[in-house]
Amino acid sequence: MKSTNHRTPQKPLLVLPIEIYEREIDGRLWLAGEALQRGYQVLIAHHGAAFLSNLSDCGILYKDHGPGLSKLCEYHGWKDPSLWIGALDEEGLVFRDKNTYRKTRVDGKALQYINDVFFVGDTQKNAAGIECFAAHTHISGHPRFDLCHVKHCQSSPEEPSGKLHVLINTRFGSLFPLGEQTSTTLRHHLTNNPSLRKTVANELVIFREFMALVDLLSSDPKIKITLRPHPAERPDYYRKRFQHTDNVSVQRSFGVIHAIQHADVVVHDGCTTAIEACLMGKVVIGQRPPLPYTSMGYTDFCNQFSLPTTSAQETYNLITSLRSRQSYHAISNRMQALREAMWPSHHIANWNSIGAAMKILDVVDQQKLPPRPAPVLSLWHRWKIARETLRRHVLKGCSTCPPITSIVKKLGPALQQIQLTDSKFPVVTVDDIVRRTEYILGERFTVQNIGNNCFLMCSS
Structure with a gap:
């Protein structure tokens, strides 16, 4: 990833990829706010964005430790030894039994890329059963429950x-x-x-x-x-x-x-x-x-x-x-x-009080990520974005044609995947991020749109 010139203030970079925007963004922004106060710059982006390719000298906190992460590491080339990769499963509270959870949400290949795994509570950690892997484990709770505590305290209960x-x-x-x-x-x-x-x-x-x-x-x-x-x-x-x-x-x-x-x-x-x-x-x-x-x-x-x-x-x-x-x-x-x-809770470590974001970032701090300039799009990133944009236009154009040939029929799965991706993470503007950040964090931070659904956040 290319960086800006030397005049840009250099800060450690924390990357927070997102797959499903509405499900993940609130917790990510709460974590970003704590990171910004600690002197980080934060990149929030769709997990498949071209901008995330060939990252180095930064930290990445991914949304799970399943098969999707190992595929992303291969796709984006997240193999640089200067990278720190952590994982917190967004669906860590929802599973029917340990065997199902380990089969669908825990991937041995993905865990080989991960340095630290965070769990919402003891129950999830026991279900994951990853003691045999090298990744360090931490029971942190989830940042979105930190946010729930804060918003509950800000509300004044009234009888309907x-x-x-x-x-x-x-x-x-x-x-x-x-x-x-x-x-x-x-x-x-x-x-x-x-x-x-x-x-x-x-x-x-x-x-x-x-x-x-x-x-x-x-x-x-x-x-x-x-x-x-x-x-x-x-x-x-x-x-x-x-x-x-x-x-x-x-x-x-x-x-x-x-x-x-x-x-x-x-x-x-x-x-x-x-x-x-x-x-x-x-x-x-x-x-x-x-x-x-x-x-x-x-x-x-x-x-x-x-x-x-x-x-x-x-x-x-x-x-x-x-x-x-x-x-x-x-x-x-x-x-x-x-x-x-639920008190004390083995399911949610921060059920009683806030603290998940702080525990996660305490671990990130220990990595001593190097200060670096703010990332910008390189020519290679711009080429990948232009190529993907052209591909989307071609596929969507072909979707209006009657499926009378085998070629057009074969385009169906690719078009459906584009529709699925757009539904999970629709086009988001800087104003959208700023408005939600002000609601969640109660203050304004500098937000830049540096690519398709890629937003760089810095303290003002």
Whole structure:
């Protein structure tokens, strides 16, 4: 990677790659804020960006320690001995058993590149079972829970009046996957794949009950509903279905922490936002109706942070009961009991107080990364970006042609991959990053767009 001239102030560089923007950006920005205060410059970028190729003399904190990291190390050439590579699994709280976690989220080849592995808690560390590898291990918690603590302290709890704001987090990736047509996915329900058929059948039942809940809530003009699709879920259906419903908005552009902070109630099913919402003192409801295939039980980890309901009507009654002062205090006490049940927590090391970002950066500090000029695009990087831009235009142009030849048909998977990538990490502007940084950190930092979805942050 090329650097700017010698007049640029030299600082150690910490790189924070991102795959799914909305899921990862809040925690990354919180960590970036702590790093900036310690004198680092921070590069936040899509993990496949050409700008990340041939890095040296810097630190990289990746989002997991699975097979994707080993492929990225090969793709980007992250082999320079001056690199420090750390990993913190963004999905470290969500797994059914140790064997599944080790099979899908732990990769021996990736661990050969990693110097330090950070875990959200003891449970995840025990599940990973990486003691035989050379990487150092640390139980740090997760920076996004640091942010939850701060935003909870900044909020002033108020008893809901007649008006209520309900945040509904959907998670129906099997029904509305990124980069695919809904009709294609629903046809899977009729295939001979038993596992997929059961998953889709269960999700259809949960999905219909969620839509019934939105219909019930939207009939009350004093209830405002924010429907927030999962980052790995296409929002098109919801926007079309509720486009003429005044008190329903479909959005995920302001960040999940922001959405939780401004809601009175959070409704979900098996979604990690329940953990943040519980930590931030909100009323959290896990709505799960009886399912045709019971292998999907209510023991899912995220649902343990919620008050359980089994139907839209039951959820609606629970939400509207918050208008009663007596019911509000009773429900608040139930939520407080859920929060205290996690103390001390073997799942989340920073459940009681902030400290994850500090623990991670204490390890980074020990690496004594060298000060270096701010990185800029080299001619080689510009060539790679131009080549990828041309490839995208060609593929998207071909997608409008009728698939009558084998050549056009072969372009389908490549085009679908582009659509998937764009859905996970859409085009982000400097203003977007600055606005979210000011909300998360409460102060302004210098942000430069130095490439396609690559942002360099420095202290002012």
